[in-house]
Amino acid sequence: MSEYLGNYINDYKNVFKLEETGLCKIVMGENKNLKRLCILKIINKSHLKQLDYDLMKKQLEREEEYTKLCNSKNTVNFYRKLETEENIIFELEYCKTNLKEYFYENGNLEMRPALFKNVVQSVVKAIENYHKKGIIHRDIKPNNIFILDEDAEDEDKIIKLGDFGCSVLIKENNSEKMG
Helix, strand or coil: HHHHHHHHHHEEEEEEEEEEECCEEEEEEECCCCCCCEEEEEHHHHHHCCHHHHHHHHHHHHHHHHHHHHCCCCCCCCCEEECCCEEEEEEEECCEHHHHHHHHCCCCCHHHHHHHHHHHHHHHHHHHHHCCEEEECCCCHHHHHCCCCCCCCCHCCCCCEEECCCCHHHHHHCCCCCC
């Protein structure tokens, strides 16, 4: 993992890769100084350069800004941004799973009305918070709805919306289609 975290490798222990997308690697680790589990979203700068670098850099800056701005109990928390020569790293709140993975492992929500109600209420509260701050998420899907405590009772699970990569300010939203 040192190739991803560079000189920040000593800040973390028990680091391992969870998934990889076209743009980034998602790893989990424990921040040794703060003694908390976290998710590290690692974006390779050379991948950004293969795309429209300025556009992608602006998108990452927006994601950081909006995640911080919309910090609430229904939003995945943004802890800090790190930068190495090769990567931009977002340290985010650790969530055990996302709704897509939870569906895959536990079946559909239709048979679990308490969980369905909890998910809907939590996502609606997150969206209300974003809209009060003038932000549109634009990428709400099971992959971006996270469950912090999958072992809790359905009505007590902490559900959070994350991934602000496609978000925009309402006043800046034009007819650009997303999702």
